[in-house]
Amino acid sequence: MPTLNWIGKEKVVNHHRDVPFRVLEHQYHFSAEKGVSAESSAEAGNMIIHGDNLEALKALLPEYEGKIKCIYIDPPYNTGTEKWVYNDNVNHPKIKKWLGEIVGKEGEDLSRHDKWLCMMYPRLRLLQRLLKDDGVFFISIDENEIHTIRILLDEIFGSNNFIEQIVWNKRVPKNDKGIGNIHEYILLYSKQSKHDHRFTQLKEGIDEIEELIQKSKRKNLSIAETETEVKKLYKKNGYDRGITLYNNLDRNYKLWGKINMSWPNGQTFGPRYDVLHPKSNKPCKVPDRGWRWKEDTFLANVNYDEIEELPDGSYKCGKIWFAKDENTQPSSIKYLDEVNDFLLRSIISLKSSGSIDLEGIFKKSAFDYPKPVRLLELLLNSFQDSESIILDSFAGSGTTAHAVLNLNKLDGGNRKFILVEMEDYAEDITAERVKRVAKGYGEGKKTIEGTGGSFDYYELGEPLFIGENQEHLNEEVGIDKIRQYIWYSETKTSIPVIAKEERLKQSQNKKAESKHYLGERDQTAYYFYYHPDEITTLDHDFLATIKTKAEKYVIYADNCLLSKEFMAKHNIIFKKIPRDITRF
Numbered sequence: 126m127p128t129l130n131w132i133g134k135e136k137v138v139n140h141h142r143d144v145p146f147r148v149l150e151h152q153y154h155f156s157a158e159k160g161v162s163a164e165s166s167a168e169a170g171n172m173i174i175h176g177d178n179l180e181a182l183k184a185l186l187p188e189y190e191g192k193i194k195c196i197y198i199d200p201p202y203n204t205g206t207e208k209w210v211y212n213d214n215v216n217h218p219k220i221k222k223w224l225g226e227i228v229g230k231e232g233e234d235l236s237r238h239d240k241w242l243c244m245m246y247p248r249l250r251l252l253q254r255l256l257k258d259d260g261v262f263f264i265s266i267d268e269n270e271i272h273t274i275r276i277l278l279d280e281i282f283g284s285n286n287f288i289e290q291i292v293w294n295k296r297v298p299k300n301d302k303g304i305g306n307i308h309e310y311i312l313l314y315s316k317q318s319k320h321d322h323r324f325t326q327l328k329e330g331i332d333e334i335e336e337l338i339q340k341s342k343r344k345n346l347s348i349a350e351t352e353t354e355v356k357k358l359y360k361k362n363g364y365d366r367g368i369t370l371y372n373n374l375d376r377n378y379k380l381w382g383k384i385n386m387s388w389p390n391g392q393t394f395g396p397r398y399d400v401l402h403p404k405s406n407k408p409c410k411v412p413d414r415g416w417r418w419k420e421d422t423f424l425a426n427v428n429y430d431e432i433e434e435l436p437d438g439s440y441k442c443g444k445i446w447f448a449k450d451e452n453t454q455p456s457s458i459k460y461l462d463e464v465n466d467f468l469l470r471s472i473i474s475l476k477s478s479g480s481i482d483l484e485g486i487f488k489k490s491a492f493d494y495p496k497p498v499r500l501l502e503l504l505l506n507s508f509q510d511s512e513s514i515i516l517d518s519f520a521g522s523g524t525t526a527h528a529v530l531n532l533n534k535l536d537g538g539n540r541k542f543i544l545v546e547m548e549d550y551a552e553d554i555t556a557e558r559v560k561r562v563a564k565g566y567g568e569g570k571k572t573i574e575g576t577g578g579s580f581d582y583y584e585l586g587e588p589l590f591i592g593e594n595q596e597h598l599n600e601e602v603g604i605d606k607i608r609q610y611i612w613y614s615e616t617k618t619s620i621p622v623i624a625k626e627e628r629l630k631q632s633q634n635k636k637a638e639s640k641h642y643l644g645e646r647d648q649t650a651y652y653f654y655y656h657p658d659e660i661t662t663l664d665h666d667f668l669a670t671i672k673t674k675a676e677k678y679v680i681y682a683d684n685c686l687l688s689k690e691f692m693a694k695h696n697i698i699f700k701k702i703p704r705d706i707t708r709f
Contacts, residue, residue, distance in 0.1 A: 129276040132239045134246070140227055141247040144183045145588035145595065146709055148606045149174065155556075156579035157563035170514075170541040171526070171578065173559065175551035176585030178518040182251040184585065185516075185543065186709040187613030193255045193543075194513030197504060197525055199265040199496055203241040241270060242277065248518065249281050255516060259320040263504055265293075265496065267309045278314055288313040288322065291469075293500065295477035311473075311504070324469035324507040330364050331465050338378055348374045349436060355380070371461040375441075376433075383446050383456035387412035396420060402451035403432045403442050409451045418457075426457065469507045475500050483522060485571065486561050491554055492522040501528035511538025520544035523555040527562050530576035542580075556582055590703065598703045600657045608643060611653050614707035615679060616646045639670040650675035654682040655702055662686055663699055681705070 298305035388395030395415030428443030565575030
């Protein structure tokens with residue numbers, strides 16, 4: 126496998142490990158029903174984080190490592206221009222500062238490609254860690270970095286986990302190089318190739334066709350008249366055969382088509398048996414190479430007790446179509462709603478209408494070149510998981526969240542989104558867009574009904590560890606944040622929430638657990654024996670305060686006076702603060 130090298134690579138290969146772990150500071154909760162409130166909601170699940178995405182990804186690790194089903198990112202394309210809202214030549218002050226600190230003097234000589242790779246590499250490493258084992262990763266990119274990002278992703282994800290390089294035909298040309306460039310790329314990788322992935326998409330025009338049929342029914346058009354209207358629509362829009370094949374309507378106005386029943390392989394032969402015509406009762410013509418189906422399958426689909434004569438003189442018998450007589454071979458019947466999707470194509474033709482989407486929400490062009498909602502809906506619905514967590518760490522205007530909310534409304538799903546945006550518009554554009562989509566927007570005939578939904582908004586807070594080598598706990602973050610981190614590091618779960626009333630009762634109960642008790646999981650009790658202003662010691666006096674009976678005990682403290690033999694006998698594990706606290 127080819128290896129990609131660039132100036133500064135050796136300085137950033139392990140940089141994701143050195144990024145400080147910052148706590149997430151909750152700012153407010155939003156719901157479509159109640160608006161903004163101060164309290165967070167564990168049930169919401171949706172998050173918008175304002176802050177540098179490298180540090181935000183690190184902050185997500187304790188709770189979300191290995192739990193994200195899908196990641197979609199739309200990073201800077203590195204075009205070298207200065208016209209993007211997200212500074213696309215990667216000279217943003219925060220990134221320049223980071224390059225200066227991490228890459229050092231070499232950074233002064235970096236080309237814009239080297240800078241871009243230095244910026245992307247540690248972020249991709251953290252993103253890969255956040256994915257579930259059966260997770261999938263999409264990244265939008267154009268010709269400026271497609272050649273480098275492919276090699277970089279092969280290195281991080283493994284070349285055997287590459288699935289496809291999708292071409293997005295935007296239909297809107299960019300004419301700055303003497304050629305009408307109308308496409309971008311979407312690279313698709315999996316976390317592990319051992320998991321089977323099947324990506325599908327709805328056939329183009331399904332919604333429009335259904336709308337036409339419903340309109341015809343309201344006008345009391347006959348089936349024949351409606352079929353004529355459907356065929357006109359097919360011709361007008363130039364749909365492919367995957368749609369136009371289905372041009373017949375049954376008595377319930379459901380579209381169906383005739384599927385060839387001949388044996389499909391030109392080198393082999395299928396079964397041969399007699400198929401009787403429903404009217405003449407004579408055997409129909411057998412295909413030259415036999416039938417596609419076994420006789421049992423045919424008999425399970427045909428129904429001679431329910432013969433329906435069609436206007437053109439042909440017949441329907443269950444799910445088999447027969448011509449007027451036995452001289453034409455029959456076909457199987459397939460309904461369009463049974464085959465309304467197909468495998469996601471490696472070329473997606475979809476107009477670049479993201480700016481129009483935003484103008485409908487903000488009544489102005491609030492963001493340059495956002496991705497169209499329809500494109501994100503197509504990608505996020507392609508892996509058929511309506512309960513997934515979806516992460517976008519280059520959130521921009523919030524298109525990913527918009528698509529998630531739309532899909533949930535459409536199919537009743539429970540997808541969750543996590544957005545990260547480092548620019549100052551994270552509140553005024555990213556979060557505001559999600560609020561309006563959830564509540565509804567527009568006026569008059571252009572009113573768009575709200576999708577419903579909620580999210581919690583966060584800012585990146587203080588680092589949990591301080592010092593040149595992150596050797597000290599930062600007490601400024603507060604004991605609750607530290608306790609949450611310890612619990613996450615041990616159990617990979619959220620710390621149990623105890624109501625204030627219950628805490629008061631426990632504090633008044635002489636038999637209540639120590640305030641240093643974190644919780645119990647898998648027969649292990651966890652304790653964080655810590656005081657900001659004094660040294661704590663794990664000794665027999667502290668053990669006397671423990672009320673929980675467990676098979677094993679993990680106890681954090683500054684020192685330990687218990688013997689190794691005693692701890693081994695009683696299944697006690699001592700962890701020294703802060704030395705033995707896991708760094709993510």
